[in-house]
Amino acid sequence: MRADRLVSLVLLLRQRGRLSATALARELEVSTRTVLRDIEALSAAGVPVHAERGRHGGFALLPGFRTELTGLNHDEALALLVAGSRRGAQAFGLGSALASAMLKVVDALPESQRDTAAGVAERLLIDPESDLLSRRLVAEEVPDPVAAEVRRAVFAGHKLRIHYAAVGRTPEWRTVDPIGLVTVREQGYLLATRSGADRTYRLSRILAAEELAEPAERPDRVDLDRAWQERSTRFRTGGDQVTALVRVDPARREALVGTALAVLAEEADADGRLRLEVTFQDPRHAEWALWQLATNAEALAPQWLRTALRDRAAAIATRYAATS
Structure with missing residues (x-):
């Protein structure tokens, strides 16, 4: 909204001093023409903003134009x-x-x-966009109109109609009772019920959303952390899960555990390597996780997993074989 943008513009000038129209446009994510119109609006409203000409010119507020709030230490x-x-x-x-x-x-x-x-x-950085190996952590994008509609329904306690694209299925409309929102590793989820049954929806898979006027059927209070843990447990114990016995280099243990759903057993072999019994969501997940570890891990069982990894390695070796 324009009122919010005008407030942000004033705050930017207060905190950073003189800024060019280009810099303001970049910060506010609008065009320079919009910035110039906003400057005119502020001046007309009595805000003492003025233009400074020259190569290093820009817009600034008259000194002393600010208010203070001392409630925060x-x-x-x-x-x-x-x-x-x-x-x-x-x-x-x-x-x-x-x-x-x-x-x-x-x-x-x-x-x-x-x-x-x-x-x-400025000296504290939380969750950078990539790790030390420059592996970029890609956050899922949720269209603003969808996110706003979902938030409104959650906060107002109204039923929500969503056009949802489940994996491997044709998108379809469904009406749910929203309970809360959860974000985990840059992925957002809507916790809801549908016909009384617990449901969890990935926000990035909601193609459209509509808040309904009808009140949602949900408890007045909710422990979101507990609800998430319960659904996470059900997710890990359902579906086409795979259990594998893996020998792994101790230095790569965390990489294996970080991709597995759960560790069922663990012991050390005589040569120092670790032997873990772990579960994966499905066969594809198991093959992918072990392939990432290359020679730092070996799938001991089941046999089909060993065969899948061997065939993949053989295909790669054939592709890069020396040509005469």
């Missing part, structure tokens, strides 16, 4: 700034709202705390 503000660096809000379509809120938090601090808190926050 240094550590409280720092906690909010660190929380604002997390990308979980993106999964719920709240990324822009969170960025705007962080601007307001910083602006609300007294002068003596504002620079210190912002400087300390």
Whole structure:
């Protein structure tokens, strides 16, 4: 909304001083023409914003134009700034709202705390976009209209109609009773019930959503953490799960455990390698996980998994065989 954008524009100028129209447009994710119109609107409303000409010119506020709120101490503000660096809000379509809120938090601090808190926050990085091996962590994208409609239904306690594309199935409409939203490793989920049965929907697979006027059939209070754990347990123990016996280099144990659903047993062999009994979601998952570990792990059982890995390795070897 334009009112929110105008507030964000003022806060940017307060905190960063002089900024060009191009810089403001980039921060606000609008065109420079829109920024110029917003500047005119602020001036007409009595906000003392003025243009500074020249090569390093831009827009700035007159010195002293600000208000202070002393309700937050240094550590409280720092906690909010660190929380604002997390990308979980993106999964719920709240990324822009969170960025705007962080601007307001910083602006609300007294002068003596504002620079210190912002400087300390710059030295804390939570959940970067890639790990040390430059493997990019890809966050799922949920269209803003879908995320907003789902949020409204969850918060208002209304039934929700969603057009959902389950894996391997034709998308279809269904009406659910929303319970809550969960984000795990950049993936957002809607916890709901349908005809009284628990259901969990990936937000990125909701193609369209419509909040209905009818109240949702759900308890007044909910323990989302407990509900998530219960559904996670059911997920891990259902479907076409595979149990495999794997020998793995101790240095790669965490990589194996991180991809498996569960570790059922573990012991050390005489040569120092670890022998683990682990479960995977399905045969494809098991083959993929063991292939990632290359020679650092060996599937001892079942035989079909050993055969699948051998055939894959043979195909790769054939592809890269020396040609005469």
